[in-house]
Amino acid sequence: MDVSKVLPFFRLYYKNLNPEDLSIPQLDRREFALWDFLSNNMIRHLAFKNSVELKEGLSKRTPRHVYYSVSTYEYPFLPDMEMKKMISTNLVFDIDIDHVYTPCKEIHDSWLCRNCGNSGSGFTDSCKFCGSPSLDKLSFVCNECLEVAKSEVLKLIEDFLFADFGIKEDEVKIVFSGNRGYHVHVENEEFSNLDSKARNMMIDYIKGITARHYFLDFLKKQKYKFKGIASSGYPSRLAEKILEELLAANEHDLIKIGISEIKVKDLMAIKEKIIQSLQGYSADYGFLRSIGSKSKEIITKAISDISVEIDERVTVDNHRLIRMPNSIHGKTGLRVTPLGYNDLDNFDPFRDSVVFKEGYARIKIKRKLPSIKFFFGDNEFFLGSLNEAKVPIALALYLTLNEYADIYELL
Amino acid sequence: MSFDVYELSKYPFLDSLKDFLRLNDFKIEDLLKQPNEVLNAAIEKIKSLAEKKSESVYPPDIEIKRFVLSMYIVSHLGSFYIERFAERESKKLSKLLKEEDSEEIFKIARSLISARIRRIERRTKDPKFPTLMTYAMPIKDYLKYAAYLGDYNWSLAFHEIKGGEILLTSRELVRILEEAYRQWIIIKCNEMREIYTPEIDPLVEHLSKELPLFRTRKFDEKVVYKGVDPPCMRILISDLKQGKKLSHMGNFSLAAYLRAIGYSVEETLELFKNLPDFKESVARYQIEHIYGLRGARKAYSVPSCLTLKAANLCFPESPGCDNIKHPLQYLRKVKDGRK
Ligand code: SF4
Ligand SMILES: [Zn+2]
Ligand SMILES: [Zn+2]
Numbered sequence: 001m002d003v004s005k006v007l008p009f010f011r012l013y014y015k016n017l018n019p020e021d022l023s024i025p026q027l028d029r030r031e032f033a034l035w036d037f038l039s040n041n042m043i044r045h046l047a048f049k050n051s052v053e054l055k056e057g058l059s060k061r062t063p064r065h066v067y068y069s070v071s072t073y074e075y076p077f078l079p080d081m082e083m084k085k086m087i088s089t090n091l092v093f094d095i096d097i098d099h100v101y102t103p104c105k106e107i108h109d110s111w112l113c114r115n116c117g118n119s120g121s122g123f124t125d126s127c128k129f130c131g132s133p134s135l136d137k138l139s140f141v142c143n144e145c146l147e148v149a150k151s152e153v154l155k156l157i158e159d160f161l162f163a164d165f166g167i168k169e170d171e172v173k174i175v176f177s178g179n180r181g182y183h184v185h186v187e188n189e190e191f192s193n194l195d196s197k198a199r200n201m202m203i204d205y206i207k208g209i210t211a212r213h214y215f216l217d218f219l220k221k222q223k224y225k226f227k228g229i230a231s232s233g234y235p236s237r238l239a240e241k242i243l244e245e246l247l248a249a250n251e252h253d254l255i256k257i258g259i260s261e262i263k264v265k266d267l268m269a270i271k272e273k274i275i276q277s278l279q280g281y282s283a284d285y286g287f288l289r290s291i292g293s294k295s296k297e298i299i300t301k302a303i304s305d306i307s308v309e310i311d312e313r314v315t316v317d318n319h320r321l322i323r324m325p326n327s328i329h330g331k332t333g334l335r336v337t338p339l340g341y342n343d344l345d346n347f348d349p350f351r352d353s354v355v356f357k358e359g360y361a362r363i364k365i366k367r368k369l370p371s372i373k374f375f376f377g378d379n380e381f382f383l384g385s386l387n388e389a390k391v392p393i394a395l396a397l398y399l400t401l402n403e404y405a406d407i408y409e410l411l
Numbered sequence: 412m413s414f415d416v417y418e419l420s421k422y423p424f425l426d427s428l429k430d431f432l433r434l435n436d437f438k439i440e441d442l443l444k445q446p447n448e449v450l451n452a453a454i455e456k457i458k459s460l461a462e463k464k465s466e467s468v469y470p471p472d473i474e475i476k477r478f479v480l481s482m483y484i485v486s487h488l489g490s491f492y493i494e495r496f497a498e499r500e501s502k503k504l505s506k507l508l509k510e511e512d513s514e515e516i517f518k519i520a521r522s523l524i525s526a527r528i529r530r531i532e533r534r535t536k537d538p539k540f541p542t543l544m545t546y547a548m549p550i551k552d553y554l555k556y557a558a559y560l561g562d563y564n565w566s567l568a569f570h571e572i573k574g575g576e577i578l579l580t581s582r583e584l585v586r587i588l589e590e591a592y593r594q595w596i597i598i599k600c601n602e603m604r605e606i607y608t609p610e611i612d613p614l615v616e617h618l619s620k621e622l623p624l625f626r627t628r629k630f631d632e633k634v635v636y637k638g639v640d641p642p643c644m645r646i647l648i649s650d651l652k653q654g655k656k657l658s659h660m661g662n663f664s665l666a667a668y669l670r671a672i673g674y675s676v677e678e679t680l681e682l683f684k685n686l687p688d689f690k691e692s693v694a695r696y697q698i699e700h701i702y703g704l705r706g707a708r709k710a711y712s713v714p715s716c717l718t719l720k721a722a723n724l725c726f727p728e729s730p731g732c733d734n735i736k737h738p739l740q741y742l743r744k745v746k747d748g749r750k
Binding site: 125126133134163164165166167190191193194195196197198200201202204205208209210211213214215217218226227231232233234235236238312313316317 | 549550551554555557558559563564566567568569570571572573574575576717720721723725726727728729732734735
């Protein structure tokens with residue numbers, strides 16, 4: 001990448017930045033870290049007194065990426081984590097589409113196994129041939145990907161943060177990360193004081209890890225009695241999903257997934273009763289016993305549907321750095337965009353976080369792009385035919401910073 | 412001002428403790444200066460920690476003073492005694508609470524955890540128990556304590572949660588109270604540690620000669636994989652070294668892990684001596700079991716990351732924990748990375 005072609009855009013952005021857009025709670029207590037464009041190094045342990053100083057620092061250094069600490073410290077500028085003296089840690093959730101299955105990945109993602117050399121398309125954590133987790137992945141973030149990410153954010157906020165944890169709307173700040181997903185910051189003192197063990201428990205809950213693996217054991221111990229839809233929180237959502245699955249399935253489907261004909265007949269005979277029971281406050285899950293090993297599948301599916309794929313490391317690690325809102329993501333040229341809960345519905349990341357709107361550039365493609373339609377800025381592009389094309393500057397920067405293309409002429 | 416001294420002697424963390432101490436002109440320095448009934452009772456209480464003896468019971472007002480004084484002395488004996496003390500007192504609490512009615516449990520929960528805890532009476536269809544008491548606890552308080560219980564039954568998913576509150580049965584509440592009390596004692600002791608009176612020095616010196624010493628150093632010299640233990644194990648080891656209590660799963664996983672990285676039974680046992688509820692014969696038996704020297708004669712393997720996660724013992728770090736399913740993979744990864 002020819003840094004001289006992209007750096008001026010960043011410089012201009014930080015020069016014109018309004019310090020008011022850098023209103024970070026307890027800014028002077030946080031560590032800042034800047035990724036230097038030229039040396040490709042992270043400069044850490046910076047501290048600023050206020051947003052005006054921060055803005056000056058940014059425009060002087062023109063960083064490629066800007067991060068700040070999720071924790072506040074007594075001495076944020078000291079290089080040693082112990083010496084910094086942590087005060088508290090914000091609760092932050094990270095939803096990254098990299099970790100979430102989306103159907104569109106079949107079209108635009110692929111992987112190559114470093115162990116056996118086989119390759120395939122779509123979303124996977126390990127080689128479909130030899131099971132090895134060491135894969136080289138090629139992935140693209142399309143419009144649909146970020147729609148999926150958005151719906152995960154909504155699930156996290158509405159079901160877990162608002163309904164379960166009782167966190168208020170104005171305590172939640174959503175930030176589009178500028179690339180593959182969203183960060184959700186919770187600004188609530190009680191939750192900032194939770195230690196990592198307590199955070200771990202929240203994460204386990206939101207991701208449904210224990211539920212997925214122990215729900216059946218748990219049911220057995222409770223003699224298959226558990227709360228139903230008329231209760232609240234997780235038990236209620238779970239019962240609702242399971243009911244949904246049951247209602248959607250007819251005799252034929254049940255036989256097809258491997259439940260014996262006799263058992264299906266029995267089940268159908270008591271279907272009304274099951275439905276009624278699931279709808280009540282206490283539900284009888286006894287019917288799961290009769291479908292044996294298939295019950296595991298039904299439950300896993302239901303739990304996956306009500307869980308949210310968050311990256312637990314971001315939430316648990318209290319020395320984490322997180323991207324600063326209103327900085328530029330150095331791999332996309334998009335703005336790290338803060339949003340309120342009510343903005344989320346209408347927010348289109350590839351339209352609303354575009355910063356550089358004036359001008360065009362001619363680009364050369366250097367890495368294969370998927371053959372898909374891509375909405376970016378106010379236009380629609382076909383990614384397969386962009387070589388040597390004249391494109392809006394924002395798209396040129398997006399593809400260049402992402403190492404898909406080179407700008408060879410600014411127009 | 413009136414309060415129930417008998418109640419306070421059972422539950423010395425109640426808010427009335429302050430008033431009681433003020434009214435009785437309680438001063439730690441005075442009690443430490445020369446032999447007296449309270450001091451003797453406190454020393455007896457502390458010695459019984461090491462000797463597994465049950466302690467004798469005194470009249471309520473002496474009991475209360477004895478409790479506070481022994482907390483003060485224990486806090487100066489160091490974290491190993493603090494942990495043991497907290498462990499025993501909190502066990503006593505849950506035993507007492509099992510005999511109490513919901514009124515008293517509720518009162519204690521509000522005093523020990525939060526005044527925001529609510530009581531909800533529910534009708535049931537069971538004619539024998541027509542009403543059932545449930546308790547609504549702020550979720551952040553629940554997390555603070557349940558996170559240390561390490562059993563999947565405490566997982567949030569298996570409870571009803573709404574608007575920042577979690578619903579608990581009375582049995583669950585009692586278990587949470589036990590943990591809350593344990594943490595309360597530890598916090599109080601750590602505060603008391605900062606309060607210095609010259610009289611404490613000779614007493615601590617005298618006591619530490621009589622009490623068994625809890626070794627802490629030994630382990631550092633034995634680390635084979637220094638600095639590359641997976642974070643889950645690193646945390647267990649450091650908790651243990653500080654004399655903290657581990658969950659069952661924590662004990663089990665760590666012993667299996669130590670076996671895997673080449674610790675002998677003796678070496679593992681040595682480390683486990685730091686446990687506040689350590690009993691050599693029991694621990695040895697369990698460790699030998701895990702090592703496959705007893706019972707089925709099959710050594711237990713280290714649990715997978717998934718199991719550790721479910722027991723709330725996993726604290727992943729990047730990049731070592733990325734894409735791994737088993738803590739031993741972490742060792743391989745980190746070792747490879749260093750070559
Ligand atoms: S990912 Fe595995 S190795 Fe890493 S902390 Fe969790 S349980 Fe331990
Ligand atoms: Zn392979
Ligand atoms: Zn996609």
